[in-house]
Amino acid sequence: xxxLLVLAIIIAIGVVAFVIGRxxxxxxxxxxxxxxxxxxxxxxxAFLLAVLPAVLLLAVWDIGSxxxxxxxxxxxxxxxxxxxxxxxxxxxxxxxxSLAKGLRRLDAGTPLPATFAELQPLLIAKGVALASDTQxxxxxxxxxANTVQDRLxxxxxxxxxxxxxxxxxxxxRQIAPRARARNNVERLMLWxxxxxxxxxxxxxxxxxxxxxxxxxxxxxxxxxxxxFFGTVWDPRFAAAGSGGSQGQFGLIPLLAGTLYIAAVALxxxxxxGLMSAVYMSEYASRSVRSVVKPALELLAGIPTIVYxxxxxxxxxxxLRDLSAALTGGSPFIQGQSIFTAGLVMGVMLIPVVSxxxxxxxxxxxxxxxxxxxGLGATRSETIKxxxxxxxxxxxxxxxxxxxxxxxxxxxxxxxxxxxxxxxTANPFEAMTTITVKIVNQLTGDLEFNSPxxxxxxxxxxxxxxxxxxxxxxxxxxxRKYREQYE
Amino acid sequence: MNIMTEQSLENAxxxxxxxxxxxxxxxxxxxxxxxxxxxxxxxxVNLDVRQNQVTALIxxxxxxxxxxxxxxxxxxxxxxSARVTGKITLDEDDxxxxxxxxxxxxxxxxxxxxxxxxxxKSIYENVAYGPRIHGxxxxxxxxxxxxxxxxxxxxxxxxxxxxxxEPGTGLSGGQQQRLCIARAxxxxxxxxxxxxxxxxxxxxxxxxxxxxxxxxxxxxTIVIVTHSMQQAARVSxxxxxxxxxxxxxxxxxxxxxxxxxxxxxxxxxxxxxx
Numbered sequence: 060x061x062x063l064l065v066l067a068i069i070i071a072i073g074v075v076a077f078v079i080g081r082x083x084x085x086x087x088x089x090x091x092x093x094x095x096x097x098x099x100x101x102x103x104x105a106f107l108l109a110v111l112p113a114v115l116l117l118a119v120w121d122i123g124s125x126x127x128x129x130x131x132x133x134x135x136x137x138x139x140x141x142x143x144x145x146x147x148x149x150x151x152x153x154x155x156x157s158l159a160k161g162l163r164r165l166d167a168g169t170p171l172p173a174t175f176a177e178l179q180p181l182l183i184a185k186g187v188a189l190a191s192d193t194q195x196x197x198x199x200x201x202x203x204a205n206t207v208q209d210r211l212x213x214x215x216x217x218x219x220x221x222x223x224x225x226x227x228x229x230x231x232r233q234i235a236p237r238a239r240a241r242n243n244v245e246r247l248m249l250w251x252x253x254x255x256x257x258x259x260x261x262x263x264x265x266x267x268x269x270x271x272x273x274x275x276x277x278x279x280x281x282x283x284x285x286x287f288f289g290t291v292w293d294p295r296f297a298a299a300g301s302g303g304s305q306g307q308f309g310l311i312p313l314l315a316g317t318l319y320i321a322a323v324a325l326x327x328x329x330x331x332g333l334m335s336a337v338y339m340s341e342y343a344s345r346s347v348r349s350v351v352k353p354a355l356e357l358l359a360g361i362p363t364i365v366y367x368x369x370x371x372x373x374x375x376x377x378l379r380d381l382s383a384a385l386t387g388g389s390p391f392i393q394g395q396s397i398f399t400a401g402l403v404m405g406v407m408l409i410p411v412v413s414x415x416x417x418x419x420x421x422x423x424x425x426x427x428x429x430x431x432x433g434l435g436a437t438r439s440e441t442i443k444x445x446x447x448x449x450x451x452x453x454x455x456x457x458x459x460x461x462x463x464x465x466x467x468x469x470x471x472x473x474x475x476x477x478x479x480x481x482x483t484a485n486p487f488e489a490m491t492t493i494t495v496k497i498v499n500q501l502t503g504d505l506e507f508n509s510p511x512x513x514x515x516x517x518x519x520x521x522x523x524x525x526x527x528x529x530x531x532x533x534x535x536x537x538r539k540y541r542e543q544y545e
Numbered sequence: 546m547n548i549m550t551e552q553s554l555e556n557a558x559x560x561x562x563x564x565x566x567x568x569x570x571x572x573x574x575x576x577x578x579x580x581x582x583x584x585x586x587x588x589x590v591n592l593d594v595r596q597n598q599v600t601a602l603i604x605x606x607x608x609x610x611x612x613x614x615x616x617x618x619x620x621x622x623x624x625x626s627a628r629v630t631g632k633i634t635l636d637e638d639d640x641x642x643x644x645x646x647x648x649x650x651x652x653x654x655x656x657x658x659x660x661x662x663x664x665x666k667s668i669y670e671n672v673a674y675g676p677r678i679h680g681x682x683x684x685x686x687x688x689x690x691x692x693x694x695x696x697x698x699x700x701x702x703x704x705x706x707x708x709x710x711e712p713g714t715g716l717s718g719g720q721q722q723r724l725c726i727a728r729a730x731x732x733x734x735x736x737x738x739x740x741x742x743x744x745x746x747x748x749x750x751x752x753x754x755x756x757x758x759x760x761x762x763x764x765x766t767i768v769i770v771t772h773s774m775q776q777a778a779r780v781s782x783x784x785x786x787x788x789x790x791x792x793x794x795x796x797x798x799x800x801x802x803x804x805x806x807x808x809x810x811x812x813x814x815x816x817x818x819x
Contacts, residue, residue: 344625426662430725432623434675434732435652444674449665 062121065216066114069223073110076227080105083234096241104240105230107247113223120215124208131207132156135200144194154193159201159208161187171198267523273516280510281308286517292480294500294511308514310521312482316397316490317522320472321465323401323486324408328465329458331405332412337442339413340420352417359410367474370403371395375475382487392487400476401486404468408461415457419450452536459533463526469494493522569596571736571766572617572654576631579612579621586612589631590792592785594736599758599767601777601798604787605813610770613787614738617768618654619647635736652679655734659741661721663713663728668705671713671724672696675732691731698764699727700757719750723757730761737761739769743776755780774814778802786810 081102088094132152145151162171164185172178174195182189234240278286289309335355339348375394383390392398423446431441447454469492477489478499500515507513572594579587587609594600594617602610612621619640621627633640640650652675663671672692675681682688692709696702701723705716713724722742729737739758743751758767758780771777777784778798785795786807794807805811 424662426658426660427664429620429623429656429658430662430664430728431674433618433620433651433656433658434678434728435648435650435655436675436678437648440678444678445664 061212062117065117065219069110069113069117069219072113072220072223072227073106076105076109076230077102079227080231080234083231084240087234087236092236094236095239100240100244101230101234101238103244105227105234107244108230109223109227111247112226113219116222117215117219120219124211124215127211128204128208132200132204135203137196145192151197154190155197155200155204157189158193158197159204161185161189162201162205171202173198267520270516270520270523273513274520276508277510277513277517281514286310286514290482292496294514306511308510308517310493310518312480313491313493313496313518314521315482316476316480317466317492317494319486319490320397320401320404320476320492321462323397324404324465324468325458325462327402327405328408328412328461332409332461333416333454335409336413336416336420337447340417341438341442341446352414355410355413357410358407359414361407362470363407363468364470364474366403366407367471370399370471370475374403375399393489395475395477395489396487397476397490398486400472403475404465404471407468407471408465411461411464412457415460416450416454419453419457420446422453423449452539456533456537459529459536463529463533466492466526466529467494467522468492469498473498493518497522570594571596571636572768573634574613574616574631575633577613577616577633578630579609579616580626580628580630581624582626586790587616588790590787592792592795594766594768595783596766597762597764598782599762599769599780600783600785601781602768602770602785602787603772603774603777603813604793606772607789608787609790610785610787611740614740614768614770617736617738618651618656620651620656622647652732653734654736654738655729655732657722657725657729657737657739657742660745661718661725663716663721663724665712665714667710668696668713668716668724669709672727672731675728679732681732695727695731696724698730698761699723700753700760701727717750719746719753722746722750722754726754726757726761730765734765736766736768739767741770741772744772751776774802774816786813788813 081098084094084096084098084101088098129152132155133148136148136151136155139148145154161182164187165181169181172181175193175198178198179189179191286308287310289307290311291307291309292312293307293309295306335351339352339355343351371394375396378392378396378399379390379394382392385391427445427449428441431445432438436444472492473495476491476495478491478495479489480491480496481489483490497515497518500512500518505512570593574590574592574594577587577590577592578585590609590613592600592613602614604610615621616629616633617640619629621629629641635650635654638645640654664674666674669692672695673682673688676688676691682691693702693706696705701720704720705724713721716724722745726737726742742758743754746754755776758769761767769777769780781798783796784798784801786793786801786805786809788809794801794805794810796806801810802814805814
């Protein structure tokens with residue numbers, strides 16, 4: 060019996076429990092005693108008691124039985140010897156599992172041939188393709204595995220149904236005019252909401268931990284000193300086990316590239332974004348605002364890869380040709396450069412800066428504007444001397460949030476600034492960033508436990524720490540700003 | 546106490562000396578109407594503001610008194626949907642004329658708001674703000690002079706002289722309002738408009754601000770919107786009663802509170818409605 064079917068039946072039991080519970084509670088309300096909870100709360104409580112424990116049991120049972128099945132298959136496999144045909148025991152077991160899965164597709168009652176050579180055409184006729192090194196001895200094991208699985212599934216389903224019905228009965232028995240079903244339901248709601256909000260936190264912890272362990276493995280082969288302070292990035296894609304030189308994993312060129320490109324991007328995005336925010340919040344009439352603001356935010360909806368294409372196909376060559384024309388021959392701006400990447404990334408970030416700053420500027424109380432205008436200040440004097448200073452902490456927070464986006468950006472840099480890890484101060488040359496190198500290291504055809512791959516995790520963790528610090532600082536500043544007018 | 550008596554003596558003398566200028570019309574509203582979008586909020590108001598006098602605008606909520614006040618320095622311009630008809634003059638010049646610079650007008654007709662709204666800057670910078678944007682002080686010492694005299698005129702100097710660099714938002718409500726008055730005085734306006742300046746203050750702070758308004762009358766022309774009958778009676782020489790967007794009646798405060806012409810004024814000041 061499949062888990063999905065079991066789940067559907069449990070929910071059906073729950074629905075029945077809901078209907079009965081509600082009716083029962085309504086029937087008990089004779090008007091003599093004021094009922095504590097309304098009838099539908101009793102119904103919901105019965106539903107929840109019928110469904111939740113049963114679903115939890117189902118999940119635990121499913122996980123447990125798959126473990127059990129695994130062990131069962133491993134125990135049934137023949138002892139491994141030097142001339143075993145399959146490379147490893149894990150591979151052996153997985154071949155059995157896919158064979159077992161395939162056998163289920165065969166029509167019931169089909170006589171099973173003893174060899175895989177005869178079995179394969181039957182399976183192929185059913186659309187099941189299996190690896191050709193599936194061995195004959197696996198067939199009985201697979202058949203046995205299927206029987207065990209069926210038995211486990213059936214037993215689990217029966218236990219689950221029993222629990223579900225028991226839960227429903229328990230809840231229905233409890234129904235009384237003064238029973239506190241509403242409080243019970245509310246408490247479960249609270250737990251549900253708590254669980255939802257915990258997911259994000261747990262995921263973050265999980266991400267950090269998964270990177271942390273790989274990073275520790277990486278630092279076993281490369282010293283942290285040479286990673287954090289090395290000035291050369293040259294990971295040497297040596298073949299696995301060749302024992303050649305390890306290469307150098309210097310973070311500095313990547314970090315410099317990341318910060319350099321982010322700085323150029325902010326240099327573009329902050330003034331333009333801020334000025335457009337000022338225009339929209341202070342000058343634009345309502346009709347202009349209703350057109351310009353969504354249009355600007357449309358810019359934020361363009362995928363970054365599209366910006367990258369624009370940079371590499373249009374802007375990069377244009378700037379190169381322009382610089383060539385200016386010097387009359389050799390271009391001083393390369394096709395892929397920090398300048399191009401920063402410029403395009405800056406355009407991408409304009410809506411981020413402007414919409415965040417717009418909210419912050421609008422939040423400055425009207426009394427501040429009136430006070431300044433009432434003293435005979437012009438609009439721009441009011442903005443420059445009262446509104447922007449008052450909004451400054453919030454704007455700084457917005458800029459830091461924007462900066463952490465700039466630091467995390469990948470696609471634009473890959474296309475517009477290239478993948479060469481140079482260390483240069485010239486904005487017209489190619490440089491690359493941490494994110495680009497993470498992609499680079501992980502997409503190579505490399506052994507997973509080599510430092511060449513593991514360095515990606517060290518880079519990721521560094522980036523995570525960098526943006527985390529920026530976000531914390533930004534949030535701190537924004538929160539401080541909120542207290543200003545209170 | 547002695548100082549107070551001296552001060553009030555001075556005021557009395559000042560009043561006598563200014564007796565003649567009392568009759569000078571500083572601002573004049575002629576058939577002033579205000580629309581917010583389609584809705585008309587003010588109808589055909591004819592009202593004169595006399596120099597070196599306090600003119601109080603009274604009336605129930607929503608009667609248009611604040612709207613009229615905001616017309617006097619064109620603060621209604623900052624509201625997109627607002628439209629003003631009729632004519633308002635300052636020293637005989639139409640302030641809604643195309644040639645009038647609204648910024649210059651607001652420097653001559655300053656405003657103090659209902660809720661104290663000091664800028665989130667230091668006390669010194671709050672007062673120096675106006676003179677700075679209008680370039681009234683060439684040197685730092687000039688600016689110090691302006692700040693000190695403005696704070697003195699607003700009767701708050703003694704409380705803040707040792708903490709000029711602290712934020713203005715850290716003061717108490719009454720002190721903040723006097724700081725805002727000092728800020729308005731600092732640009733040497735001719736007229737000061739006050740929109741319920743005491744509504745957010747406690748009785749003691751209110752008394753101090755009222756005292757201050759009476760002192761300021763010597764040098765400035767003041768128009769004040771108030772919900773408090775007693776306040777209007779205490780601080781003003783002329784009173785104008787608004788109701789439902791119309792000016793009901795206008796006259797000397799003494800007469801308005803003892804023997805008003807209109808029954809609505811009578812009802813309002815005796816508390817029968819409003």
